[in-house]
Amino acid sequence: MSHKPLFKTLLFVINPISGDISKESVQELVENFCGHHKINLFFYHTSGENDVDEIKRLIEVEKPDAVIAVGGDGTVSMVANILNHGSIPLGIIPLGSGNGLSKDIGIPQDLESAIALIRDGLVKEIDSLDINGHTVFHLSDLGFNALIVKKFNDGTTRGPGAYAWIALQEYLNYKPYFYHIVTDTETFEGEAFMVTIANANAFGSNANINPSGVLNDGYFEICLIEPFPKAGAVGLLYNLYTDKIHNSVYSRIIKCKKATIEKSAEDILQIDGELIQTDNHLTIQMHPKSLSVIMPLDVNLEKEIVVD
Secondary structure: OEEOOOOOEEEEEEOOOOOOOOHHHHHHHHHHHHHHOOOEEEEEEOOOOOHHHHHHHHHHHHOOOEEEEEEOHHHHHHHHHHHOOOOOOEEEEEOOOOOHHHHHOOOOOOHHHHHHHHHHOEEEEEEEEEEOOEEEOOEEEEEHHHHHHHHHHHOOOOOHHHHHHHHHHHHOOOOOEEEEEEEOOOEEEEEEOEEEEEOOOEOOOOOEOOOOOOOOOOOEEEEEEOOOOHHHHHHHHHHHHOOOHHHOOOEEEEEEOEEEEEOOOOOOEEEOOEEEOOOOEEEEEEEEEEEEEEEOOOOOOOOOOOOO
16 A cells, blocks of 8 residues: 655654764754645654653654654664554654665655655555564664674774774674574574574665565565685675675575574674564564555565576
């Protein structure tokens, strides 16, 4: 289901510390846009304290036609969780370093075009996943990438260069974990360098772990990178950044609607860029078309892949 939005009232949730642009400039652009189109607007600036409760209160009081997340993946995930399984659509103005979900649904990465999409876009529904009570809209993973996310979050340096440097350091001595995965379509048991639970396609770095994933088809994919020799690393990276990871002999993609994963105690779970505390038994459930999102008119969520 999709429809062209006609919004009279909007709530903008702004993360004041995401992105390089000043939030005063963002707010001024938003105010000018809404004033020109005669849209009532309200702002909420996140503080890290009681944000979810405050946003829910504003939604209840102001009754917005849509809620627009202005920030990075964390801000988007927080607002999406609030709106999931409801009737109010999510809008995204991406200001983070990764902006993974917004890229996968075709939202412009420049500020003015993203704001214009609020009026010119289309509302479509996307799926969500539940992992042990935690919601996934984009990508979650175990293994190597989750470890890098933890090391990156624990560090003081930001940006893609810092992330790449941490990845290189950890890769040299990384030991794959053992997994037991049971889905409604097939089973896997063995070691894996990385296990990605994917509702979408690519990480914010543009590494495409799941080229054939569709955000609203009622399925998710478990994408395995099996152990590989050091000499195979360059080829894997090339496949990830050219949307051809499915061609690698070290890649295995399981399409399913439900799954369980048994993991090692030391293994870390990350969901949409956030580290999650959970036990070693993961239960994954699909919730089809649970979240309404404003996206471009011409976006095609289905991806065509080429098998070489």
